[in-house]
Amino acid sequence: MAPAHPPSTAQRLRLTACLVIVAAPHLFHLPFWVIALALPVIAWQALAARLAWPAPGRLLRFILAAAAFAAVFAGFGRVNGQEAGVSLLLIMLSLKLCELRSHRDAMVFLSLLCFLLVTQFLFSQSLAMAAYLIIGTWLIIAAFVDIASVTSTRTALADSTRLLMQALPVAALLFVLFPRIPGPIWGLPSDAGARATSGLSDSMSPGSIADLALSDGVALRARFAGEAPPPAERYWRGPVLWDYNGRSWEINQANRRLPAATVTRAGNSQSWPVDITLEATRHDWLIALDVPTAINRSAQQGAGATLHADDDIDTRTRYLATSITGGVLDGNLAETSRRRALLLPSAGNPRARDLAERWVHEDLAPTAIVDAALGRFREQPYRYTLSPAPVSRDAGIDDFLFDTREGFCEHYAGAFTFLMRAAGIPARVVTGYLGGEPALVGDYWIVRNSDAHAWAEVWLAGRGWVRVDPTAAVAPDRIDSGISGSLADNSALPYMARSSGSGWYRAQMVWDAVNAGWDRWFLAYGPQLQQQVLDKLGLAGWTRALLALTAGVIGLLVLVSVWIGWQMRRRRHPDPVVRAWQQICQRLGAAGYPRADNEGPRDYANRVASARPDLAATLGALVERYIRLRYAPVECSDTQEADLFISKAARFRPRRQRRASRFSQTNA
Amino acid sequence: MGRALRSRLANARQQFIRRRSPATRVPLAISRRRLYILPTGSGGLFALLLVIMLLGATNYSNSLAFALTFWLASVALVSMHHAHRNLLGLSIRTVEAEPVFAGQAARFTLTLAHDAGRQRRAVRVSSDKTQRAEAVDVSANVPVQVAVSIAAPVRGVMACPRLRIESLYPIGLFRSWSWLTPRAEVLVYPAPAGRERLPEPAGSDDAREALRQRGREDFIGQRSYIRGDSPRDIDWKASARSDALLVREYEQPQSNQLWLDYERLGTLDHEARLCQLVLWVMRAERAGQAYGLALADTRLPPAIGSAHYRACLRALALA
Numbered sequence: 001m002a003p004a005h006p007p008s009t010a011q012r013l014r015l016t017a018c019l020v021i022v023a024a025p026h027l028f029h030l031p032f033w034v035i036a037l038a039l040p041v042i043a044w045q046a047l048a049a050r051l052a053w054p055a056p057g058r059l060l061r062f063i064l065a066a067a068a069f070a071a072v073f074a075g076f077g078r079v080n081g082q083e084a085g086v087s088l089l090l091i092m093l094s095l096k097l098c099e100l101r102s103h104r105d106a107m108v109f110l111s112l113l114c115f116l117l118v119t120q121f122l123f124s125q126s127l128a129m130a131a132y133l134i135i136g137t138w139l140i141i142a143a144f145v146d147i148a149s150v151t152s153t154r155t156a157l158a159d160s161t162r163l164l165m166q167a168l169p170v171a172a173l174l175f176v177l178f179p180r181i182p183g184p185i186w187g188l189p190s191d192a193g194a195r196a197t198s199g200l201s202d203s204m205s206p207g208s209i210a211d212l213a214l215s216d217g218v219a220l221r222a223r224f225a226g227e228a229p230p231p232a233e234r235y236w237r238g239p240v241l242w243d244y245n246g247r248s249w250e251i252n253q254a255n256r257r258l259p260a261a262t263v264t265r266a267g268n269s270q271s272w273p274v275d276i277t278l279e280a281t282r283h284d285w286l287i288a289l290d291v292p293t294a295i296n297r298s299a300q301q302g303a304g305a306t307l308h309a310d311d312d313i314d315t316r317t318r319y320l321a322t323s324i325t326g327g328v329l330d331g332n333l334a335e336t337s338r339r340r341a342l343l344l345p346s347a348g349n350p351r352a353r354d355l356a357e358r359w360v361h362e363d364l365a366p367t368a369i370v371d372a373a374l375g376r377f378r379e380q381p382y383r384y385t386l387s388p389a390p391v392s393r394d395a396g397i398d399d400f401l402f403d404t405r406e407g408f409c410e411h412y413a414g415a416f417t418f419l420m421r422a423a424g425i426p427a428r429v430v431t432g433y434l435g436g437e438p439a440l441v442g443d444y445w446i447v448r449n450s451d452a453h454a455w456a457e458v459w460l461a462g463r464g465w466v467r468v469d470p471t472a473a474v475a476p477d478r479i480d481s482g483i484s485g486s487l488a489d490n491s492a493l494p495y496m497a498r499s500s501g502s503g504w505y506r507a508q509m510v511w512d513a514v515n516a517g518w519d520r521w522f523l524a525y526g527p528q529l530q531q532q533v534l535d536k537l538g539l540a541g542w543t544r545a546l547l548a549l550t551a552g553v554i555g556l557l558v559l560v561s562v563w564i565g566w567q568m569r570r571r572r573h574p575d576p577v578v579r580a581w582q583q584i585c586q587r588l589g590a591a592g593y594p595r596a597d598n599e600g601p602r603d604y605a606n607r608v609a610s611a612r613p614d615l616a617a618t619l620g621a622l623v624e625r626y627i628r629l630r631y632a633p634v635e636c637s638d639t640q641e642a643d644l645f646i647s648k649a650a651r652f653r654p655r656r657q658r659r660a661s662r663f664s665q666t667n668a
Numbered sequence: 669m670g671r672a673l674r675s676r677l678a679n680a681r682q683q684f685i686r687r688r689s690p691a692t693r694v695p696l697a698i699s700r701r702r703l704y705i706l707p708t709g710s711g712g713l714f715a716l717l718l719v720i721m722l723l724g725a726t727n728y729s730n731s732l733a734f735a736l737t738f739w740l741a742s743v744a745l746v747s748m749h750h751a752h753r754n755l756l757g758l759s760i761r762t763v764e765a766e767p768v769f770a771g772q773a774a775r776f777t778l779t780l781a782h783d784a785g786r787q788r789r790a791v792r793v794s795s796d797k798t799q800r801a802e803a804v805d806v807s808a809n810v811p812v813q814v815a816v817s818i819a820a821p822v823r824g825v826m827a828c829p830r831l832r833i834e835s836l837y838p839i840g841l842f843r844s845w846s847w848l849t850p851r852a853e854v855l856v857y858p859a860p861a862g863r864e865r866l867p868e869p870a871g872s873d874d875a876r877e878a879l880r881q882r883g884r885e886d887f888i889g890q891r892s893y894i895r896g897d898s899p900r901d902i903d904w905k906a907s908a909r910s911d912a913l914l915v916r917e918y919e920q921p922q923s924n925q926l927w928l929d930y931e932r933l934g935t936l937d938h939e940a941r942l943c944q945l946v947l948w949v950m951r952a953e954r955a956g957q958a959y960g961l962a963l964a965d966t967r968l969p970p971a972i973g974s975a976h977y978r979a980c981l982r983a984l985a986l987a
Contacts, residue, residue: 107710107840111717114740118721121732133736141743141839148840149790149803159838163750167742174738185727523731553745561749568753568784571808589695594761 006101011146012049014153015109016042016097018143022117022136023090029123034087037071038094045097056098064095086119106147113140125523127515138164166563170556175525177534177549179542182527199281200238200431204454205248206396209410209431210386213483215449216494219433220287221516222445223275231435231480233325235290235455235467236447238432239283240304244421246345247393249414249429258303259334263293269326277318277519284309287432289323290467296320303337304428305329305465316519329457329465333426341426341459349397349418356422366425366460370468373419377412377473381405384412384475386487409478412470413454426459430467435482440506441513450483450497577629577642580649584622591654601626615654622648689830691851697759698833698846705752711841714744744841751844754789754837758782761811763828765854767981769946774820774854776828780804781811790837795829803835820856823942823985828852857981862944864933866951869926890914925970926952926959930987942984949980963987 007015020042027035041064047053056064068091069079076084093116096109117136121129142160145151151159199219201208220236228234241249242258274289286292286299286307297319299307307321330337359369383406391399391411397418400411407415413429420427434453436445455469471478478486484498496508521529539545573579585595585604593608605623609616625645689702707715718741725733761779768774782788787807793814794801806812820826834845890906893913906914928948933941945961952959953972959980960970966983968976 103840104710108713111710111714114714114736115717115721118724118733118736121730121736122728125730125732129732130735133732137736137739144839144841148836148838149805151789163743163746163838164739167739167746170742170745171735171739174742175735178734178738181726184729185723525731525734526729557745557749560746561753564749564753568757568786570757570783571785592693594695596762 007103007106007147009049009052011106012097012100013046014146015100015106015143016046016049018110018113018139019093019097021139022113023093025120025124025129025132026086026090029120030083030087030090031075033075034072034090037068038091041091041094042097045094048098055101061095061098064098065092068092068095082122086116086122089116089119103147107144110140110143110147113143127518130518166560170553170560173549173552173556176530177539177545177552179545180525180527180530199279199449200283200285200452202239202241202283203248203250204241204410204414204429204431206388206391206400206407206411206414208248209452209454210388210408212452213386213408213450213497214494216496217449218279218446218512219449219451220279220447221277221439222289222436222447223443224445225273225275228438228445229272229289229325233290234435235453236287236433236436236451237290237292237306237430238287239285240302240306240457241429241431242304242340242343244344244414244418246348247396249417258337258340260301261303261305261330262332263291263305263324264328264331265324266326266328269324271322271324273320273322275318275320277316277516278313280315280317281313284312286313286317286319286321288321290325290432291327291329292321292323293327294322304430316523318520318524328463330459331464333459333464338426338459341428342421342424344418344421349395351398351402352415352418353422355401356419360423366423366458369420369423369425370458373416374468374470374473377416377470382407382412382474384408384471384478384486386493409471410454412474413456416468416470417456420456420458428457428465430455430457434469434479437482439513439516440509442516444516446512448497450494576646577626580646581626581630584649584652587652588619588654591656612654612657618652619654622652685830685847686849689847689849691827691849694763694850694852695759695761696848696850697757698755698848700756702846702848703752703756703844704846705748705842705844707841708836708843711744714740714841718744743839747839748842750838751835751842754835755791755833755844755846757784758788758791758806758833760848760850763850763852765828765852767855767857767978767985768820769857770820770823770859772820773817774826774856776816776818776831776852776854778814778816778831778850779811780806780814781809782806783809788835790835791833792835793831793833795831797829820854823856823858823939825853825986826856828854855982855985857985858939858942858946860943860947860950862936862940862947864944864948866948866955866957867926867928867932869957889917891917926957927962927970928952928959929962930964931962942987946981946984949977949984953977 023038048055068088072084072088072091073079076087078084079088089112093109093112096105096112100106100109117133117140120132120136138157138160141163142153142156145159145163146153146156200212239251241251243250243252272289276286276288278287286295286309288295288307291305292301292307295307297309299309302308309317333341356369359372364372385406386408388400388406388408388411389404391404391407397415400407401415401419417427417429431452431454433447433451434455435451436447438445453471455467455471457465457467459465469479475486482497484493487493496505534540534545539548573582581601588608589595593611595604599607601623605619608619622645625641625648629642629645718737721733721737721740724730725737758780759782761781763776763778765774765776778793780791780793785808787805789805790803791806791814792801792803793816795816795818797819798817801816802814804812804814816831818826818829828850830847830849832845832847834843836843890903891914893902893907893915897915901915903914903916928945930941930945933944936944949959949961956972958970958972961968961980961983963983964987966987968980968983
């Protein structure tokens, strides 16, 4: 039966400590009020355990539980889902501390604690969380050991370590071979997945790209099949912004009704297959090299030639996108698209409009107009800076073009597109990234948020949409040297974007490589990767894999069992004389006269002799020999005597007496 | 009809279990054949939770969740082997039990020992009827004594019932246990009961009268002081005259032939007579009165002292 006594004070405090440590990372994931609810309950119960307060009654516990439900419902609007469910679990576990009255309660508590541990990984799966998994499991298993048998903390931790190490090979085998079913099974709640960091958005206003450049977080990692494209082709296409509302460029919902883009190859077009791992963005566009044509997952290509996934990208995603440079994008422009690409607000920015009309009156061809605009940026004193002077709300383009003359890429792209539209040339703003750096360790390229960029595209007859990057006119180094090489003052950039080459930079790059490997091999291990691995191992079909798994697990468990058995083996006494004496005692024990552990040889022999006179003579002789061999004041180096004793002991076989006396144990 | 069937099934089950674990002489060890292992209730709950975690990990395609689930499952499987090995080879070296009176609880004291390499942990010994049991750890070559209390309602010889040795080591998800029946017995004396007064010793009432009249018993001489003698018996005058402390010695009371006779309790039935006799024996012993016991087939001459006391009680228990 289970132990009848409730968990002791020390055990309760240890369980509380386990809860605190396992729940700690949730501090970063859950709203503050949840922690504020759980922490006082935990502190209360820890005090109650220490000071031996009586446990709360059933009514109070019920009220607290109901209050917990109500609080979570009020705070999140529901009880299921990632954040709400985890919050509820945490609060209920804290309340469970009130109810640790029996062994079974403690076991239920610990099982639910395992569950809480698992929920941590819904929020983050970084390497730090992997270390946390090890620590959490170690503590929980130690708590299990502590509850099942009364031991010191040190023994419990040692036992836990032993169990975990012995279980590790089996777990690794299960991880690799256990059949992975493609999920999701019941669908993901709307707040699932890790929180996305900042990234491109579907609207661009003066300053928005500059804000993004202040983050050196990784936007995507790319692997090229062969060589990397030259710097001038390292444009990564993100959302295309068609509509200007007087203040910012954005994507209007009506965008979806435009016909999809078409890409055709030309004479010198080159195809680039790129293996991209995109960080979570919470939008649905799949960033790819300019201009993407194919992808190895389900996606649609919008009117702006950007790839869109079916759902928002909530977790890190990997895909293979093939892009073409030097092709023709939308050789024939549909009328709706053309009208859309010429749309400007009815009023605002008069000076810019005048400038464009002047170019039109001069009867310049569209290419000449483009050159005129670029020439203006190149020859007049325009500056490229992360922190330009602010522009007014309603005449932003005018202020930038004629007054402040300083800005970041979004200013230039936006103003240029406005001028083109005012001059009657269909134009649009494209946002995305420009550049990227090769990783120090590993064969991939890193594109960061600080590489975010905005440029323009104009539609020219016979050439389709042509990329025009006004930033290149102002800061040509931007293309070749990336953002760190193009700004006069580097210090405003985040650390990793400065590409300094220092030790800390290298350390960060190595860490990035470790993380990339972690992500690529461990976190991405799903049905597809498992298929590849199994094929390589020669375990193609399901039956084969399952057979290998079963055989492997059984084999490893047998090994573990043999190891434990070897550890538990009987320790033989090193001295053969003592072993022979133990054999004598064993045989006498089987005959009904076991030796008491505090009984010396002579006393033992006398006792047996008085009960069994027939054995007295032989036993007496043996005991005398043994005492002489073992307890002589001078060590007896006569091996002959020892061998004689051993052989005589081997021949000593006392027979059990027929008439066994009753109550031989009780003294009459 | 149903009741008879159920009792027959219960009997058959008891017979089956008794055949599987017959009473064995000590020392007796737990062998592989006699060792069983099954998941506990908590183990079942744990398994259910693991299945839920597995489904969750599949749903969210979460590698760390898979890793945790598989690791916990492996730990459970490995713990099964630890649980098995924990009890395998543990032996009961001796069983002792002091005699008790009927209605009390008999304590069987077992000595557990083993000579394996590692300590055996959280071992519990209980019987069918006792539920509460304390856990002990048994180190190699260090015997540990464990007591099991069994109710002894009937007088006579009670055999040690089937004992259950179990352990929840290491993590309480699996329980390993073994049924052992060591061949040991405890003597149960009849419960003392009865309303008859202790009979007078047979023989000279006159001698007793004379003694009472004289007020003190006959002084017959002195002997040297032995540690434990009452200080009141010390003869100070005589001691002052000699070198050592001297103690007065009195005549032993004679003709106190108290016989406790089975036949004299004609009105009671057999068991009641035995109970009454036990009560008399206890009273006589307490009063310091030498007593003899006369039963149908046993006759113990009058004496006093713990050895005689126990012999009388044993005779009554086995009568």
